Amino acid sequence: MQKAKVAVLVSGGGTNLQALIDYTKNNNANFEISLVISNKEDAYALKRAKNSNIETEIVLRNEFKNSIEFENKIKQILKEKEIDLIVLAGFMSILTENFTSEYPNKIINVHPSLIPSFCGKGFYGLKVHEAALEYGVKLTGATVHFVNEIPDGGKIIKQKAVQIEENDTPETLQKRVMEQAEWIILPEAVNEVAEEFIK
């Protein structure tokens, strides 16, 4: 049995990448992480990949004339490595239709809120939790969804709710949403989708 080949796109700390790596180590998963691509040279996620002997690539937006050329470079790498599924795990760059239309139902993103709340353009990382606290919602969570041309607008695969506590700061809330939701539902969702790609 050949597992689905997954590429994980990252920009930062890579705790969701770590959750995916740990899942493949602790379970007979339907997928393997074949490649990690970062759009930041200093992303700690790159170190996590290296620690687990996963191949890495760095593709910097400012080395290309425009987003299309930047995306085309990523597409080329994905083709060379015969990637089946792409996971955006804290990838802080919006991919345009030029990229998304090439991989229908093959790009998965994790977002730190219950979509359709606090999502779309401008809502990423800590900003999402700041917005949830400012609004005063009592419940938030995380969503794993397919990626299409609408930011955070693709079909939902999994969601998990997380309680907001009285003294939460954006940082404490981010940590709880990661621990109680993101790190659990992201690997589970990828594993479910990957089942289709087993050869």
Ligand code: GAR
């Ligand atoms: C995670 O909370 C992820 O859901 C969020 O950024 C963080 C990345 O952390 N992504 C977005 O906001 C995308 N819109 P990580 O690098 O430790 O996985």
